[in-house]
Amino acid sequence: MQTLEQTGFELATFDDAALARLGAEPHRAAAFELFNALPAPGARDEEWRHSPAKLFPLGGLQPAVPQRANPMLPEAEWQDEFDAVVEVGDGTFSILNRSGALDVYPLAEALARLPVSKPQHRRKFAALGQAFWNAGFFVRASTGAPTRLLVNWRFSASGQLQIPRLVVAVEPGARLTLVERFQTLETGRGDFSKPWKNGHDGVWPSTKNDVATGGTRFVASAPKLAVIGAHEFHVGAGATLERVALHEWNRATLCIAEDAVQVAGRGRADWVTAVLGGRAVKLTAGCDVAGARAEAHLSGLYFADGAQHVDQRTIQRHSSPDTTSHLLYKGAVRDQSHTIYQGLIQAARGAVRVDAFQMNRNLVLTEGARADSLPGLEIDADDLKCSHGSATGSLDPEQLFYLRARGVPEAEARRLLVDAFFEEVSAKASPACVQEHLRAAVARKMEAAS
Amino acid sequence: MSGALQTDSKLVQDYRYGFVTDIAEDAVPKGLNEDIVRLISAKKGEPAWMTEWRLKAFRHWQTLKEPHWARAEYPPIDYQDIRYYSAPRQSAKPGEVDPELAKTFEKLGVPLHERGALAGIAVDAVFDSVSVATTQCERLKKLGIIFCSMSEALREHGDLVRRYLGSVVPPTDNFYAALNSAVFTDGSFCFIPRGVRCPVELSTYFRINAIRTGQFERTLIVAEPESYVSYIEGCTAPARDENQLHAAIVELVALDGAQIKYSTVQNWFAGDAGGKGGIYNFVTKRGHCRGARSHISWTQVEVGAAITWKYPSVILEGADSVGEFYSVAFTNNKMQADTGTKMIHLGPRTRSTIVSKGISGGQSANTYRGLVKVLPQAAGARNHTCCDSMLLGPHCSANTFPVIESRNATAVTEHEATTSRISEEQLFYLRSRGLDEETATALIVHGFCKEVLKELPLEFAVEAVKLLELKLEHSVG
Numbered sequence: 001m002q003t004l005e006q007t008g009f010e011l012a013t014f015d016d017a018a019l020a021r022l023g024a025e026p027h028r029a030a031a032f033e034l035f036n037a038l039p040a041p042g043a044r045d046e047e048w049r050h051s052p053a054k055l056f057p058l059g060g061l062q063p064a065v066p067q068r069a070n071p072m073l074p075e076a077e078w079q080d081e082f083d084a085v086v087e088v089g090d091g092t093f094s095i096l097n098r099s100g101a102l103d104v105y106p107l108a109e110a111l112a113r114l115p116v117s118k119p120q121h122r123r124k125f126a127a128l129g130q131a132f133w134n135a136g137f138f139v140r141a142s143t144g145a146p147t148r149l150l151v152n153w154r155f156s157a158s159g160q161l162q163i164p165r166l167v168v169a170v171e172p173g174a175r176l177t178l179v180e181r182f183q184t185l186e187t188g189r190g191d192f193s194k195p196w197k198n199g200h201d202g203v204w205p206s207t208k209n210d211v212a213t214g215g216t217r218f219v220a221s222a223p224k225l226a227v228i229g230a231h232e233f234h235v236g237a238g239a240t241l242e243r244v245a246l247h248e249w250n251r252a253t254l255c256i257a258e259d260a261v262q263v264a265g266r267g268r269a270d271w272v273t274a275v276l277g278g279r280a281v282k283l284t285a286g287c288d289v290a291g292a293r294a295e296a297h298l299s300g301l302y303f304a305d306g307a308q309h310v311d312q313r314t315i316q317r318h319s320s321p322d323t324t325s326h327l328l329y330k331g332a333v334r335d336q337s338h339t340i341y342q343g344l345i346q347a348a349r350g351a352v353r354v355d356a357f358q359m360n361r362n363l364v365l366t367e368g369a370r371a372d373s374l375p376g377l378e379i380d381a382d383d384l385k386c387s388h389g390s391a392t393g394s395l396d397p398e399q400l401f402y403l404r405a406r407g408v409p410e411a412e413a414r415r416l417l418v419d420a421f422f423e424e425v426s427a428k429a430s431p432a433c434v435q436e437h438l439r440a441a442v443a444r445k446m447e448a449a450s
Numbered sequence: 451m452s453g454a455l456q457t458d459s460k461l462v463q464d465y466r467y468g469f470v471t472d473i474a475e476d477a478v479p480k481g482l483n484e485d486i487v488r489l490i491s492a493k494k495g496e497p498a499w500m501t502e503w504r505l506k507a508f509r510h511w512q513t514l515k516e517p518h519w520a521r522a523e524y525p526p527i528d529y530q531d532i533r534y535y536s537a538p539r540q541s542a543k544p545g546e547v548d549p550e551l552a553k554t555f556e557k558l559g560v561p562l563h564e565r566g567a568l569a570g571i572a573v574d575a576v577f578d579s580v581s582v583a584t585t586q587c588e589r590l591k592k593l594g595i596i597f598c599s600m601s602e603a604l605r606e607h608g609d610l611v612r613r614y615l616g617s618v619v620p621p622t623d624n625f626y627a628a629l630n631s632a633v634f635t636d637g638s639f640c641f642i643p644r645g646v647r648c649p650v651e652l653s654t655y656f657r658i659n660a661i662r663t664g665q666f667e668r669t670l671i672v673a674e675p676e677s678y679v680s681y682i683e684g685c686t687a688p689a690r691d692e693n694q695l696h697a698a699i700v701e702l703v704a705l706d707g708a709q710i711k712y713s714t715v716q717n718w719f720a721g722d723a724g725g726k727g728g729i730y731n732f733v734t735k736r737g738h739c740r741g742a743r744s745h746i747s748w749t750q751v752e753v754g755a756a757i758t759w760k761y762p763s764v765i766l767e768g769a770d771s772v773g774e775f776y777s778v779a780f781t782n783n784k785m786q787a788d789t790g791t792k793m794i795h796l797g798p799r800t801r802s803t804i805v806s807k808g809i810s811g812g813q814s815a816n817t818y819r820g821l822v823k824v825l826p827q828a829a830g831a832r833n834h835t836c837c838d839s840m841l842l843g844p845h846c847s848a849n850t851f852p853v854i855e856s857r858n859a860t861a862v863t864e865h866e867a868t869t870s871r872i873s874e875e876q877l878f879y880l881r882s883r884g885l886d887e888e889t890a891t892a893l894i895v896h897g898f899c900k901e902v903l904k905e906l907p908l909e910f911a912v913e914a915v916k917l918l919e920l921k922l923e924h925s926v927g
Contacts, residue, residue, distance in 0.1 A: 046519075350844075364859040367826065377850040379869045382841040386869040390854055393862035 009040045010059035013161070014132055018063055022132065025111045031130035038124045048282075050340045050372060051311040055280040056254050061161040061226050067093045067135045069106070078433050082150040082179070088135050088164065089185065090156050095137075101144035101174065107136025107165060114138070123284070126258040129230025133165035139178075141168075141239075146175035148431065156185040157224030157252045164229045172236035172264075178243045179434055184225055184250035184277070223279055224252040233261035235269050237291065242270045244429045246437070249278035251306065258284040265291025265320075272429045275302040275310050276441050286315035289323035300329035301425040301438060303445045304337035304369075311340040316358065318351040318384075327358045330425050332418060332445075333369035342374040343388065349380045358388035363395065363421060365414075415446045468689030468719055471554045471659050475578070477536040480662070482529055484508060487632050490535050494601045494635070497608050507621035507631030514625045520788040521817040521849060522757045524693070524730065532695060534633045536660040537580040547583045551575075555583075558686060559913075560655045571682070571909075572597055574654045578663055579635035586650060596641040597652050600668055603639035610641060614672050618701035618738045618765070626697040626732045626759075630666045634699065637667035642677040642708070651680050651907055656698075658687035658718075658729070664695040671701070673708035675741060680711040682910055686754075687719045691727040693756060698733045706741030706768065711749070713906050715914050718754040723812075725784030728756025735762035739771035739800070747774040748791065749905040751914045753921050756785060761819065763792035766800035766828075773802040776902040778914075780921055781814035781846070790820035790837075790852075795828035795861065804835040807899050811842035811922075817849040824861040831861040839869040840898055842891070892919045 019032050041048040070092035076085050083099035095104050105113075141147055155162045170176045227249070235241045241261070249255055255278050261269045275281055287296035296316065304310045316325040331339050345356045362371035375388040395417050403413035419442060426438040478489055487508050491501040516527070538551060547562055555562050555575050562575055562583045572586035574597065581599030590597050596607060603611050621631035638654040658665050673679055687694065696718065702710050712735075721728030731754075737746035748762040764773030775791040793802035802822065810816035822833045839848035850867045872894055880890035896903075896915060903911050 352844075362856065364856055364861070367859050369859065370855070370857045372856070373852075373854040373863075373865070375850075375852060375865065375867070377839070377848070377867060377869050379839070379841065379849065380847045382844045382846070382871045384870065388850070388865075388867050390852070390865040391863065392854060392856040394859045 008042060009053045009056060011040060011128070012059075013063060014128060019131060022066060022134065023108050025108060027111065028131050031127050034122065035124065035127035035131050038122060038127060040124055047313060047342065051280070051282050051309065055309055056226070056256065056282070057223060058161065058226050058254070061159055061223070063132060064134050064160040064162050065091055067091060067106070070094050076150065076152050078150060081431050081433050082148040084147065084149045086137055086149070086151045088151070088153050090158070090160070093135065099147045101142050102147045102149060102176075103140040103142070104149070105138045107133065107138050107167060110138030110167070123258050125228055125256050126230040126260070129163055129165055129228055129258070133163045135162065136165040136167070139166065139168045141170045141174040141176035143171060143173045146177065148177045149179070151178065151180045152183070153180065154183045154185045155225055155227065157250065159224055161226045161228065164227065166231040168231070168233045168241070170233075170235045170239040170241045173238045174236065175240045176242070177430060178241065179246070180243070181246045181248065182227070182255070183248045184253045223254050225249070226254040227257070229255070229257035229259070231257070231259040233259070233269070235261060235263040235267040237264045238266040239264070240268045240270070242430055244272045244434050245274065246434070247273075247275040247277055247281060249281070251277070251279045251308070253278050255281045255283070258286075260286040260288070261296065262288045262290050263294040263296055266293045267291065268295045268297075270297045270428070272299045272301070272425065273312070274300070274429075274438055274441070275312065276445065278308065278310070280309040282311045284313045284315070286317065287325060288317040288319055289325055290319050292320060292322040294320065294323050296325040298325070298327040299425045299428045300331070301422055302329070302331040302339055303442060304331070304339050305334045305445055306337060307335070308337040310337070313342040314344070316343070316345045316356055318345075318347045318354045318356060321350065321352045321354065323351070324355045325357070328425060329360045330422060331361075331371060332363040332365055332421070333371045334365040336368050338370045340372045340374070342376070344376040344378060345386050345388065346378045347381045347384055347386060351381045352383035354381065354384035354386065356384070356386040360390045362392040363418065364392060365394065415443065418442065418446055465689050465719055467558060467686035467717065469557070470688045471550060473548070473550050473659070474539040475536050475660055476539050477533050477660065477663070480531055480533050482532070482534060482633065486534055490633055490635060493535065494604070496604050499612065500604055503616070503621070504632050507628050510622050511625070511628035511632055514628055516625055520759050521815055522759065522786040522788055524757055527695060527730070531662070532664045533660070533662055534664060534666065535635055536578040536663040538577055538582065538659070551577060551582050554657065555655065558655065558657065560684070571651045571653050574599055574638040576636050576654060576656045576667055578658060578660045578665065581636045581638070590648070593646050593649070594643040595646060595648055596639065598639055600634070600637040600639050600670070607639070607641070611639060611670065614670055614701070614703055618703060618736050619699050619734050623734060627699055627734045630668060630697050630699045630734070634666045634668040637669045637698070639669075640671040640679060640681065642673045642679045644674040645676045647677065648679040651682050653682040653684070656683070656685040658694060658696065661690065662692070662694070664697065667698045669698070669700045671710055671712070672703045673705060673710050675706040675708060678709045680907055681713070682907060683712070683714045684717070686717050687729050689719045689727065691722070693728060693730055695730045695732070700733070700735040700762075702737035702746055704737065704739050704741060704744035704746050704771075707743045708741060709745040710737065711747045712737070712762075713910055714750040715910065715917065716750065716752045716754055716758070717917060720754045720785050721756040721783065723783045725756070728785075729754070731755035731758045731760060733760045735760065737762070737764045737773070739764060739766050739768050739773060741771070742768040743770045744768050745772040747776070747905070749776040749902065750778070751902070751906070751917070752777065752779040752787060752789060753917055758787040758789050760789045761791055763794070764802065765794045765796065766802065767796045769797045770799045771797055772800070775804045775806070776905045777806045778809070778899045778902045778918070779806070779816055780809045780918060781811070781816045782921060783812040783814060785812075785814040787815070788817040788819055790818045792821040793823070793833060795824045795831040795833070797828060799830040800828055801832045804833070804837070805901050806837035807902055808837070808839040808848055809842065809895055809898070810839070810846035810848050813845045815847045815849070817851065820852045821855070822852070822863055822865070823855045824858050824863065826857045828858050829860045831858060833863040835865040837867045838898070839867075840895070841869065841871050888923060892922050895922060
């Protein structure tokens with residue numbers, strides 16, 4: 001147990017000198033102070049118990065240099081579906097904005113002009129992101145026609161540590177649809193979309209001794225990209241934010257992200273988080289429904305194969321009475337992969353007439369794969385209704401039998417059932433092109449299975 | 451020294467078990483070291499291997515740190531300020547029970563004379579650190595059943611105890627298990643031979659009486675192939691304004707086709723309305739379904755103790771074995787309960803059911819914490835968990851922290867949990883039919899807990915319901 005505690009996160013590169021190399025925005029210093037004050041998460045923290053630091057070898061990776069504008073915008077998929085597109089690459093970015101109701105600025109520029117609140121989230125990696133971001137953007141949606149924004153984060157796997165940061169303000173009454181796509185700029189070896197084969201990229205150590213493989217496997221190659229993000233969303237009174245986050249990293253990428261949204265009275269946040277790629281991914285999605293009749297809907301879709309490790313935590317915080325939060329996270333695991341879902345519903349003292357729901361469902365598709373589910377309720381108020389559910393199992397043999405009896409081949413039947421399982425979540429994503437994309441991604445994962 | 455501190459009647463009104471028995475005691479000095487461990491072992495006339503076993507546990511305990519992950523806040527415990535052994539000095543002849551003690555147990559509703567046979571119950575009565583009487587031993591002996599105090603078992607059935615003691619909860623298991631292994635003083639030992647169905651309920655009643663004394667008892671139940679036993683545990687303590695530590699271990703071993711049903715009504719003194727006094731109940735309970743088709747069922751009604759830290763668990767090793775956990779945890783005033791279960795599925799087609807009902811009132815904190823773990827070899831394992839919490843006021847809290855780990859593709863686990871206030875509609879319905887609020891609340895709570903209460907043996911269920919009603923009396927409003 002002690003050896004676990006000794007192996008901490010390699011965060012030594014985040015010092016005064018590293019901070020000095022970045023911009024002089026005042027809030028960085030405050031966040032840095034908080035970052036230093038917070039202890040690094042360890043194996044003793046329930047939240048990090050299943051994702052020890054050794055899965056995230058950050059040492060040897062260098063923080064990337066701050067971004068510069070580059071008018072040479074590469075052609076982005078789905079460009080025509082959106083009113084505005086932000087394209088972020090290694091050290092460069094470009095902004096294309098066709099909407100009158102939307103402002104998109106580089107974060108440094110926005111910070112110089114707008115008052116930005118101090119960091120609020122007392123979380124180690126969120127503070128790190130707020131202090132050391134090297135690719136930051138500020139988005140403001142004002143009242144008017146609903147707008148659609150696409151942000152493409154595409155970093156190359158060249159041994160760098162990227163720290164993206166997005167601050168989004170949806171002004172009272174405004175409507176914003178945001179799609180964030182996270183990708184590693186490198187195809188071929190390690191491409192998540194390629195079928196996984198033993199030895200192809202299964203070079204990741206499993207967290208525990210693996211019964212199926214008869215022991216621990218070792219890292220053959222170091223990760224080439226690490227991303228630590230802390231995105232912040234503010235939804236004003238009566239405003240709506242729809243956000244889809246697509247994690248399509250390749251298998252040489254590590255990702256730790258701690259995102260949070262605060263929803264004011266009568267506001268609504270709809271999030272769909274899809275995790276398909278990455279070597280080791282640890283995401284935290286927190287929502288705070290902070291005003292009367294505020295609503296948050298968090299949905300998740302994750303499918304891990306090969307030796308992927310996907311750990312997701314959600315927090316549904318009700319800091320105000322008369323609020324609603326609904327959550328549905330669905331995942332599948334196969335091969336040697338491991339997924340963890342940890343959920344928490346918190347109702348603050350006095351947060352009465354709260355309606356909170358949390359549901360996690362997991363499909364374990366093959367022997368050797370592992371799905372952990374840790375739903376949680378933390379209730380300090382009395383007049384409310386909170387519930388959670390969790391179910392983990394394999395495909396229903398009866399449903400499989402039914403399909404096969406009708407002449408559907410087994411592999412096809414399995415694909416159909418998995419598609420159906422995820423449809424509930426994919427259908428919540430918008431716009432339609434993203435829905436289609438999710439369905440195709442699930443199909444690709446299944447193809448590799450059969 | 452005995453009875454020096456009388457019960458403060460203002461301390462608590464509704465805890466009718468809060469009296470102190472005035473009896474001379476034979477106690478060891480405060481504090482804990484190897485000499486105390488040796489002294490306890492000597493006082494009980496234990497074999498040498500047992501003394502060594504205790505010392506090994508004590509040395510391991512010294513290397514451990516007190517765990518603080520539970521949702522409970524309390525001032526640091528000074529382990530050197532506790533007396534680890536206190537036995538009533540009995541004035542009666544050997545083989546008879548001291549009249550003062552008999553009176554105490556009579557008052558607690560525990561029959562120590564053979565008349566109790568009518569109630570279909572055999573009792574082992576533990577007073578502070580020793581067992582004072584065990585009833586119906588002769589009748590049980592004819593069937594080959596061993597039911598006696600742990601001290602007697604160590605003397606009379608040393609080899610049998612040695613084979614099983616610590617095989618489910620090893621002394622190195624956790625901080626309190628190590629402490630208990632070093633200093634445990636008494637408890638019950640039950641052995642049900644092959645194919646025997648125990649005709650009566652076996653029962654142990656634990657009573658803490660002496661001041662500044664910890665109670666560290668140990669219960670071991672072994673059910674041989676195709677046997678059955680139902681075991682009941684009850685406990686109370688005087689109402690005092692200081693905290694007392696209770697750290698017990700219960701080990702259950704079920705072999706092929708055996709069934710053990712273990713029921714507890716825990717009613718330790720919970721402290722007064724301001725949170726003063728009460729028992730710290732830090733207990734390790736674990737069952738091991740060692741044989742195929744074995745069955746272990748835990749039923750608990752937790753209504754007492756200032757702090758409860760307790761996770762009766764089942765290790766499902768035998769193929770087709772079954773583990774069950776039914777729990778009602780009621781907290782009031784400033785009580786803190788962190789309780790739940792662990793179901794570890796090792797064998798194929800093992801099944802487990804968890805039903806947990808938490809009721810919190812006052813400023814109490816009630817936490818369910820559970821683990822369902824399915825290992826790769828547990829093909830076809832099945833778990834269903836349902837934990838519901840009911841809140842009776844605006845200042846209490848209810849938490850649910852389940853962990854579900856599935857490592858087998860053919861296993862199915864299901865978990866559902868709800869938290870809500872007592873239903874206004876149901877209250878209104880009952881009140882409009884002329885029931886006062888207290889009665890209506892009691893009825894609704896009873897209904898809420900029914901699924902668990904029906905698992906208790908009959909007489910015990912009646913007692914548990916009464917106890918719940920009594921506890922509810924001052925929580926409404």
